[in-house]
Amino acid sequence: MQLYSTRNKEKLVSLKEAVFKGLPEDNGLYMPQHIPTLDQNFIRNLKSFSFQEIAFQVADTLMQGAIPKNDLKKIIAEAVNFPAPVHRLDEQKYVLELFHGPSLAFKDFGARFMAQLMSYFNKGENRQLVILVATSGDTGGAVAAGFYQTPGIEVVILYPSGKVSMLQEKQLTTLGHNVKALEVQGTFDDCQALVKQAFLDAELSSAIRLSSANSINIARLIPQSFYYFEAYKQVSDGTTPIVFCVPSGNFGNLTAGLIAHRMGLPVHHFIAATNINDVVPQYLHTGQYTPRPSTRTLSNAMDVGNPSNFARMLDFFSKENCSTWNNMTASISGYAYNDSQTRKAVQEVYSKHNYIIDPHGAVAYLALGEYQQKHPDTIGVLLETAHPAKFLNDMNDILNQSIDIPERLSTLANKPKEATLTDTNFDVFKKHLLNQYA
Numbered sequence: 059m060q061l062y063s064t065r066n067k068e069k070l071v072s073l074k075e076a077v078f079k080g081l082p083e084d085n086g087l088y089m090p091q092h093i094p095t096l097d098q099n100f101i102r103n104l105k106s107f108s109f110q111e112i113a114f115q116v117a118d119t120l121m122q123g124a125i126p127k128n129d130l131k132k133i134i135a136e137a138v139n140f141p142a143p144v145h146r147l148d149e150q151k152y153v154l155e156l157f158h159g160p161s162l163a164f165k166d167f168g169a170r171f172m173a174q175l176m177s178y179f180n181k182g183e184n185r186q187l188v189i190l191v192a193t194s195g196d197t198g199g200a201v202a203a204g205f206y207q208t209p210g211i212e213v214v215i216l217y218p219s220g221k222v223s224m225l226q227e228k229q230l231t232t233l234g235h236n237v238k239a240l241e242v243q244g245t246f247d248d249c250q251a252l253v254k255q256a257f258l259d260a261e262l263s264s265a266i267r268l269s270s271a272n273s274i275n276i277a278r279l280i281p282q283s284f285y286y287f288e289a290y291k292q293v294s295d296g297t298t299p300i301v302f303c304v305p306s307g308n309f310g311n312l313t314a315g316l317i318a319h320r321m322g323l324p325v326h327h328f329i330a331a332t333n334i335n336d337v338v339p340q341y342l343h344t345g346q347y348t349p350r351p352s353t354r355t356l357s358n359a360m361d362v363g364n365p366s367n368f369a370r371m372l373d374f375f376s377k378e379n380c381s382t383w384n385n386m387t388a389s390i391s392g393y394a395y396n397d398s399q400t401r402k403a404v405q406e407v408y409s410k411h412n413y414i415i416d417p418h419g420a421v422a423y424l425a426l427g428e429y430q431q432k433h434p435d436t437i438g439v440l441l442e443t444a445h446p447a448k449f450l451n452d453m454n455d456i457l458n459q460s461i462d463i464p465e466r467l468s469t470l471a472n473k474p475k476e477a478t479l480t481d482t483n484f485d486v487f488k489k490h491l492l493n494q495y496a
């Protein structure tokens with residue numbers, strides 16, 4: 059498998075290089091040079107395969123021999139070790155539940171697969187790999203759980219003191235082993251600045267093998283294509299067109315769906331659902347892309363003002379002698395909703411379908427409904443990207459009752475927190491890293 063940068067298609071790198079680097083030097087994003095199509099028989103017979111078998115077939119085809127089949131099977135077994143069930147709301151609407159992993163959000167798929175790939179590619183190395191991650195809350199939990207006890211890899215998570223929720227903090231600080239938390243007396247931007255400076259520091263880079271677990275790493279995108287096939291398998295009746303509705307922030311999930319489509323999954327249409335941070339729906343309506351600072355909303359994992367994967371989407375739909383916008387709008391429609399609409403949607407899903415949906419899924423529910431009014435002869439699958447218990451206070455307010463907390467979250471509350479308190483001084487941070495890992 060070879061990958062190019064969206065800013066320079068001539069310079070190709072291997073999957074290993076793309077995974078360790080995360081970002082090309084030219085600040086583009088890595089994209090597969092070639093996206094192969096799956097055997098049509100495989101797609102026709104999806105129902106006869108397990109989720110893990112599907113994931114293996116998709117990964118093996120996409121990665122084109124970058125990893126020997128037996129090793130890839132082991133990687134998939136470790137990374138895809140929880141289900142992605144579909145819940146039926148009615149004959150037209152289905153919810154793809156992506157929250158059955160350790161941190162209760164779809165990001166577990168990407169984090170676990172990336173951890174396995176890095177560990178695999180790291181094998182011949184005699185020095186340990188140290189992953190630095192700055193988190194504002196959500197990503198850190200998935201990365202911590204994903205890399206937990208991965209051989210040869212140490213993880214250092216920097217989070218802003220007092221600015222993440224209690225349960226989020228516990229997800230970062232209670233695992234131990236190879237996962238260490240640094241509680242930074244500053245903001246998320248301070249955490250990010252420390253990580254950036256570490257990568258630029260020559261002394262650190264020569265003393266320690268550093269890497270990042272960046273959200274735009276291609277290793278996080280690949281596994282997100284698996285569950286589109288898994289959902290299709292569960293809802294397809296063989297004739298009715300199937301559409302996917304994706305609640306979006308940085309548009310990684312939607313881009314993974316486009317990859318699944320390009321590999322031959324017969325998706326009729328994609329729906330991009332956002333909160334009022336709607337630069338992509340605006341682009342789809344007007345052809346103008348105008349990034350802007352993000353605004354805080356109820357569905358805060360989608361508060362993104364300049365989605366990083368938009369460059370990949372443009373790349374996907376750019377063809378010679380053809381308008382990229384025309385191409386994209388033929389495959390994707392965009393819709394956006396505010397917080398008061400989102401609250402009403404959570405209540406409607408509960409009263410009408412007796413199902414508790416989180417605010418991100420609720421945005422997708424609204425978009426799917428609006429699309430299906432014009433396209434009634436479709437089966438719609440919306441991606442439920444997180445468990446509602448992750449947003450406990452908001453959910454209790456909206457539904458006016460307390461909702462159940464899954465055991466893997468409630469047991470966290472009693473586990474002791476272990477974190478090293480530090481200020482925003484880079485020299486202190488550097489000394490800490492050299493002491494612990496050099």
Ligand SMILES: *Cc1c(COP(=O)(O)O)cnc(C)c1O
Nearest residue numbers: 306307308309310311359443444
């Ligand atoms: C990260 C996240 C999103 C946004 O996903 P993208 O792939 O960045 O578009 C949506 N919902 C939840 C709950 C998330 O954590």
